[in-house]
Amino acid sequence: MTELIKTYNITKKFGDMAAVKNISLSVRKGEVLGFLGPNGAGKSTTMKIITGFIKPDYGSVDICGVCMADNPLIAKSKIGYLPEGAPAYCDMTPRTLLHFIAEIRGFYNHTRDKKVAQAAQKTGLYGVLDQNIDTLSKGYKRRVGLAHAILHDPDILILDEPTDGLDPNQKYQVRKLISEMAPHKAIIVSTHILEEVEAVCSRAIIIDKGQIVADGTAESLMGRMPYHKSVALSVAQEDADKIKVALYNLVGVIDVEEISRHNGRVRLRVFPKSQISIVDEIAELVRNQSIAVDELFVERGKLDDVFRQVTSSDFLTNSSS
Amino acid sequence: MRKIHIVFQREFNAYFDTAVAYVYVSIFVALTNTFAFYIGNFFVRGQADLKVFFQYHPWIYIILIPAIAMRLWAEERKSGTIELLMTLPITTSHAVIGKFLAAWAFVGVALIVTFPMWLTVNYLGIPDNGVIFVSYIGSFLMAGAFLAIGSFVSALTKNQMIAFIVASLICFILVMSSYPLVLGFFRNWAPDFVVSALEAVSFLTHFQQITQGLITLPTLFFYTSLIVFFLFANTLVIEHNKAV
Numbered sequence: 001m002t003e004l005i006k007t008y009n010i011t012k013k014f015g016d017m018a019a020v021k022n023i024s025l026s027v028r029k030g031e032v033l034g035f036l037g038p039n040g041a042g043k044s045t046t047m048k049i050i051t052g053f054i055k056p057d058y059g060s061v062d063i064c065g066v067c068m069a070d071n072p073l074i075a076k077s078k079i080g081y082l083p084e085g086a087p088a089y090c091d092m093t094p095r096t097l098l099h100f101i102a103e104i105r106g107f108y109n110h111t112r113d114k115k116v117a118q119a120a121q122k123t124g125l126y127g128v129l130d131q132n133i134d135t136l137s138k139g140y141k142r143r144v145g146l147a148h149a150i151l152h153d154p155d156i157l158i159l160d161e162p163t164d165g166l167d168p169n170q171k172y173q174v175r176k177l178i179s180e181m182a183p184h185k186a187i188i189v190s191t192h193i194l195e196e197v198e199a200v201c202s203r204a205i206i207i208d209k210g211q212i213v214a215d216g217t218a219e220s221l222m223g224r225m226p227y228h229k230s231v232a233l234s235v236a237q238e239d240a241d242k243i244k245v246a247l248y249n250l251v252g253v254i255d256v257e258e259i260s261r262h263n264g265r266v267r268l269r270v271f272p273k274s275q276i277s278i279v280d281e282i283a284e285l286v287r288n289q290s291i292a293v294d295e296l297f298v299e300r301g302k303l304d305d306v307f308r309q310v311t312s313s314d315f316l317t318n319s320s321s
Numbered sequence: 322m323r324k325i326h327i328v329f330q331r332e333f334n335a336y337f338d339t340a341v342a343y344v345y346v347s348i349f350v351a352l353t354n355t356f357a358f359y360i361g362n363f364f365v366r367g368q369a370d371l372k373v374f375f376q377y378h379p380w381i382y383i384i385l386i387p388a389i390a391m392r393l394w395a396e397e398r399k400s401g402t403i404e405l406l407m408t409l410p411i412t413t414s415h416a417v418i419g420k421f422l423a424a425w426a427f428v429g430v431a432l433i434v435t436f437p438m439w440l441t442v443n444y445l446g447i448p449d450n451g452v453i454f455v456s457y458i459g460s461f462l463m464a465g466a467f468l469a470i471g472s473f474v475s476a477l478t479k480n481q482m483i484a485f486i487v488a489s490l491i492c493f494i495l496v497m498s499s500y501p502l503v504l505g506f507f508r509n510w511a512p513d514f515v516v517s518a519l520e521a522v523s524f525l526t527h528f529q530q531i532t533q534g535l536i537t538l539p540t541l542f543f544y545t546s547l548i549v550f551f552l553f554a555n556t557l558v559i560e561h562n563k564a565v
Contacts, residue, residue: 087402104410
């Protein structure tokens with residue numbers, strides 16, 4: 001059983017509005033799946049359905065082969081979940097909260113203390129274990145949430161915006177923690193930060209209006225942008241026409257585009273056939289023709305652009321009408 | 322059972338983690354005694370019993386029990402901790418029962434702290450301690466029924482203030498339901514069976530029996546079925562609108 005999370009056509013309506021429509025997905029062991037999407041797209045609702053907090057109107061969820069609807073207690077015991085905003089009982093201390101969670105998950109006495117100590121150590125909570133959660137900073141509160149999610153070393157981790165509101169150091173630590181755990185678990189992470197997808201996720205799904213609109217590795221998503229793997233270079237104006245012709249004649253080049261022209265410099269973008277690498281050929285051409293080049297680099301599709309392309313259709317149609 | 326116990330433990334300890342417990346118990350004791358001494362004229366009566374002490378419990382509970390019950394679920398829903406709780410491997414009824422029992426036990430603690438009253442009557446005279454014991458049990462049972470109602474109402478809203486007011490109102494109607502004021506109000510428009518049902522569900526009628534030292538089967542059944550019914554309804558409500 002390598003597919004630890006599987007959802008079959010899950011649909012959830014709130015009133016007339018469908019928050020989640022027909023989402024089917026699966027996450028294998030060792031995979032970190034990134035959930036992307038605008039606010040209100042259905043990311044959190046999908047996570048709440050997978051964790052068994054909400055029952056879907058249609059469809060079903062399998063957790064390690066166990067159906068959530070039929071055996072919720074077994075399924076839930078295999079999941080560690082960090083809800084959005086990392087809610088916690090504010091009057092408790094991280095230690096008493098983690099003790100509570102550990103006991104609910106079936107660890108008592110010595111084992112309980114050991115599990116709590118491990119989770120606290122992994123999330124760097126040691127210094128504040130006996131401080132009221134109320135008095136902790138946002139970063140520490142988030143870590144308390146992470147600690148109770150990983151406490152029982154679950155097969156499945158569902159993290160709803162785990163790095164939201166953290167400073168760059170804390171973000172780095174959380175990502176490191178996720179990457180360390182990744183090989184042994186199936187992990188779903190929702191985020192607004194697209195760089196995070198490249199940093200920790202092996203695959204990403206973009207959800208918009210309750211539906212999956214894109215699914216693939218970060219690389220393949222970026223490949224959706226036409227300029228992905230194109231080569232940009234900047235040359236003197238007098239060399240521009242000469243090099244354009246030469247570039248056109250290169251094998252593997254499909255198009256050359258002039259991006260800008262100012263201060264006597266021309267910027268060109270060269271599009272390869274089917275996103276193969278052409279930077280070597282271009283570099284050689286430039287050298288052979290001894291043309292002075294200011295810059296030469298391979299463009300990468302930006303996830304931001306992919307995100308906008310697949311999710312902003314509504315906005316565009318509204319503004320044009 | 323173990324999971325109910327763990328939820329119970331957390332909830333029960335939570336009362337004592339903050340000042341809530343101490344403030345509440347103090348007010349509870351102060352109110353019950355004030356009513357007994359000043360309104361019930363405990364000394365003037367010259368009788369060695371706690372009738373005047375227990376007599377005002379239903380009225381005090383109208384305010385004090387919803388004050389405990391209001392936060393049970395409204396707070397969980399408002400702060401989002403319900404998502405934490407209900408994604409743990411426990412069922413909704415584990416959570417509902419555990420939380421309810423913790424609140425009930427807490428009221429029990431407040432009741433126990435009124436024991437100097439019991440000592441006082443024993444010092445002053447020779448009371449029927451059996452009646453007093455039964456009255457304590459009855460008062461505790463009644464508190465449980467109020468709590469179950471309060472817990473149910475608390476599950477309906479995220480707003481603790483609304484939970485408090487609505488629960489108080491329901492408890493008030495149930496206490497008053499044998500009084501002409503309430504009956505008269507319903508008699509004008511409601512069918513007869515509603516009026517006679519109201520008369521039968523009066524907390525006061527049942528409680529007055531208990532304070533005379535009489536716990537009858539119907540009374541026991543009355544309070545326990547109220548508790549069971551409202552906790553069941555509470556579970557359904559949580560299942561239905563925990564995510565809203």
